[in-house]
Amino acid sequence: MRNYDVILFDLDGTLTDSALGILNSVRYACRKLGLEIPSEATLRKFLGPPLIDSFRTLAGLSDAEADHAVSAFREYFPTKGIFENEVYDGVPALLADLKAAGKTVIIATSKPEDFAKRIMTHFDLAQYCDFVCGATMDETRTDKAEVIAYALETAGITDKSRVVMVGDREHDVVGAKKNGLPCIGAVYGYGSAEELTAAGATALADTVDELHKLLLG
Structure with missing residues (x-):
C-alpha cells in the first residue's frame, strides 16, 4: 500500500x-x-x-x-x-496516530456538514481532523463526488498523488474515482466486500485495525 x-x-x-x-x-x-x-x-x-x-x-x-x-x-x-450513534472501536486511536504522523485528515460525508461537525465534536474526534466537509442542507450538494471535490477544494489540495478516500459503500468508491482518487473499502461498515470490490476499491479493510495497518503500516 x-x-x-x-x-x-x-x-x-x-x-x-x-x-x-x-x-x-x-x-x-x-x-x-x-x-x-x-x-x-x-x-x-x-x-x-x-x-x-x-x-x-x-x-x-x-x-x-x-x-x-x-x-x-x-x-x-x-x-x-x-x-443514537457510536464510534467504532479503534477509530480514536487511528485518527490520533494519523495526526501524530503528520497526515492531513478530512471528513467527506454526504451527511449535512453541520450535523457532521456536531457528531465529530460530540465524540471528541474533531481534534484529529483538519477539515470536516459535508453536504448542504438545501440538497444542492449531496452527491459523493461533489462532496469529495468540495473537500479537496476546501483543503486547497491540487496534487492528488498522495490522497486516498476511505468509505464503506460503493458511492464512496465511485465518488473517489470521479475525482481521480483511490478508495479503501471499509468492509466493517454498511457495504459488503462484493459491493466495494465491484465498484473498484483499491483495497479492503475488514476491521479498523486492518485499516490502521493499511494507512500507517
Whole structure:
C-alpha cells in the first residue's frame, strides 16, 4: 500500500455506527407522512447514499414527496437520531496516530456538514481532523463526488498523488474515482466486500485495525 499523506474519511459506517439514529429518523419520517415503513432489509439500504435519493429510489417517492420526507427526517435526527450513534472501536486511536504522523485528515460525508461537525465534536474526534466537509442542507450538494471535490477544494489540495478516500459503500468508491482518487473499502461498515470490490476499491479493510495497518503500516 502506497504511503498517503491526505486521508479523506466517510463518516457513517466508516468512523461511527450511526445506523440506529438514521433508521429511527427514517421510521419517524414515514410515520409522519403516513407511509408504510419499509422492511428492515430496505431500511438498511438507506445507510450510505444521499438521503433524498434513498427516499426517491427505495420508498418510491416523487421529488416533492422526497423533499417532505427529508424535512420530516430532520425533525427527529438533529435532537435524537444524531446521537443514537457510536464510534467504532479503534477509530480514536487511528485518527490520533494519523495526526501524530503528520497526515492531513478530512471528513467527506454526504451527511449535512453541520450535523457532521456536531457528531465529530460530540465524540471528541474533531481534534484529529483538519477539515470536516459535508453536504448542504438545501440538497444542492449531496452527491459523493461533489462532496469529495468540495473537500479537496476546501483543503486547497491540487496534487492528488498522495490522497486516498476511505468509505464503506460503493458511492464512496465511485465518488473517489470521479475525482481521480483511490478508495479503501471499509468492509466493517454498511457495504459488503462484493459491493466495494465491484465498484473498484483499491483495497479492503475488514476491521479498523486492518485499516490502521493499511494507512500507517
